[in-house]
Amino acid sequence: MLEEIVGSTWHRFITKRANKSYPEAAVTLEDIRHTAGIFFRALGGEGGLRIENATEATNNARRSVLERIAGTGKKTQYAWRDEEALKLPERIALFPSQQQNRDLYLWLIALSAVEIDESQYPDWISRNQARTRLTLQIWSGLESRYQSLLEAHLKQRPKLAELTKEEAQQESAIRQALQNPTQKVTLQYAKRPPQAVPLWLHPAPAPHEISNTKPPQDPDLEEGANSKKNQKKQQTRKEGKREDMPEGNHGLMSFRLESLWSWAEYSKIDRTSTEDDDDDVMATVEDMDNISVAQDSQTTASKIKIDLDLPSSDYDDIVLGEGILIDEWDYKQQRLQKDHCRLQLMASRDTKATELPQQLHYQAKKIRRQFEILQPQRHWVNRQSDGTEIDLENYINFLADRKHGHVNNDMPVYRELRNKHRDLSTLLLADLSLSTDAHINDKARVVDVIRDALFLFSEALAVSGDRFALHGFSSRNRNHIRFHHIKGFEEPYDNKARGYINAIKPGYYTRMGAAIRYATQLLEKQDSAQKLLLILTDGKPNDLDKYEGRYGIEDTRQAILEAEKKGLKPFCITIDEEAESYLPYLFGSKSFVMIKNAEELPKKLPLLYLRLTQ
Secondary structure: OHHHHHHHHHHHHHHHHHOOOOHHHOEEHHHHHHHHHHHHHHOOOOOOOEEEEOOEEEOOOOOOHHHHHHOOOOEEEOOEEOOOEEEEOOEEOOOOOHHHHHHHHHHHHHHHHOOOOHHHOOOHHHHHHHHHHHHHHHOHHHHHHHHHHHHHHHHHOOOHHHOOHHHHHHHHHHHHHHHOOOOOOOOOOOOOOOOOOOOOOOOOOOOOOOOOOOOOOOOOOOOOOOOHHHOOOOOOOOEEEEEOOOOOOOOOOOOOHHHOOOOOOOOOOOOOOOOOOOOOHHHHHHHOOEEEEEOOOOOOOOOOOOOOOOOOOOOOOEEEEEEEEEEEEEOOOOEEEEEEEEEEEEEOOOOOOOOOOHHHHHHHHHHHHHHHHHOOEEEEEEEEOOOOEEOHHHHHHHHHHHHOOOOOOOOOOEEEEEEEOOOEEEEEEEEOOHHHHOEOOOOOEHHHHHHHHHHHHHHHHHHHOOEEEEEEEEEEEOOEEEEEEEEOOOOOOOHHHHHHHHOOOOOOEEOHHHHHHHHHHHHHOOOOOEEEEEEEEOOOOEOOOOOOOHHHHHHHHHHHHHHHHOOOEEEEEEOOOOHHHOHHHHHOOOOEEEOOOHHHHHHHHHHHHHHHHO
16 A cells, blocks of 8 residues: 555656646637637638648657656657648647647647648758748738747757767758748658657658558448447547458466366367456557557447348338439549449338327427428419509599590509418438447437428428428448439428338438539429428448548538539538538538527428528
8 A cells, every 4th residue: 555655656757857848827729719710711721631630650850858757758749631620739839828828729720731742842841941932921910929939849849969970960950940930941850850849840741551452441330339428538549550360379378287188179269359348448558559440340349249241122211213423522532433333213102101209299290380380371462563453642643644645554553362372492411421320319219300390391392382392311332322302393292202202211322412402403393483402411422432521511511612603501400519621612601500409300490491581
């Protein structure tokens, strides 16, 4: 007991002495994430670039004696960017002032927003010098903040007298490059690399070579396995690499000598990894420096039981036609790839006419009363050339003009009683991906909430008389995009349509761009003056191939822009808690809404439609 007290006391003492940061002035990326996104795009940064936590990397620079004793300073988080994301440190506590730590975030964002031709600069120092020059040239207002950060950082860098000759030359060159971005500097690398430069962007880490030769498996197998509310989030991004699957025949083997001559039956059982329900896996992950991932033919039974192979045609939904070729946007080439995807029209196989579910009767009755005000009403239309009655006001004006010599025989002097209809067509496109199989509580899944929302939405529009269609979508890859027919514009909302709503079920992935393009084609054919495209989703675009990440985001955004150019009004309703990080770029700040409590979606969807169309 005494040893533990002494040990923990020593650990706290030496760790505190070795710590060079200022925890009381720390600023986290989560604190400024919203500001960071706005600031980056305001400076002209690419809209589709994500802002994420940087990965911890090994710091091979010379550490102080106290750091070596305390075992600290082995890891650091560099700021860097690639085509997909801008990686920033999860937490900055380098300076005693919280404002300076916040300014460092803003400086790194500004540095990453400028575009340079990296082929003209041979190393990362010259590239950062070029970025610094261009940043200060374009946004001169950042000069004072940069100089304040530079002055504070130079005081923290190692003293030349404490370094070896080679390391001192290396450090001197970096100081010159920091103080004078226009001076050309040649870095002579020493045995140990230089201390990190937090004011610069570091080169993107090289991807680890994949050593196994097995084909990649579905990356999103766990997408719908657990409730989103129960998922534990990783606090710190880890360095990852792929390895061959261990064969389980390495390690220490122990046995009793008396059993050497005994017989035993051998069974091939891989016990290299164990399953323990009491293990806190996320806590283990946080303690690891890097994570190696191996692929084999087995799955961990206690974690997930999902088979994503396409079902037999005898059990799958009914295929309607041979498929439709759809374009897709490639943001890297900045061009539309003609007929790149195949969209397959589907209809549910197991449907039967059904009544509105009993648990929705009360809400449906309440919503019907609210939508009765939108029913077609008869009203008089004046100033008509032909009609059932004389328009007295215009007839008197006609007589007065004729008396004063202003003869106009074409003046419309009739009026007619007509029905007033809302000239509006709405197509609701529901995301039916695998993630909708996740539970939102002990009683309902996401797909159940979507089903109830479609029921109440249809009940409301059936009362108002507005034209509407319902469709769902999911995808397996670009050649298998499933577009589910639920209700068409010309079809009545009856028990048969309710049967199709009742039959919806989770599918696969979310190739949203192709589904939006085909929904646009359907809605564009309507003669209505107003055309509303509602997209109901619970996550960002993704699929098995390169559609994951920025590629999918950019293609979806392009599909939305195409719909807007054709006179449609796209609007997104989402229950994704991370929607604010990507939906403003896709739909604009005023064309989406996030419903934080998924259970409220059924009653909020009709009311949201009412506000959008009044």
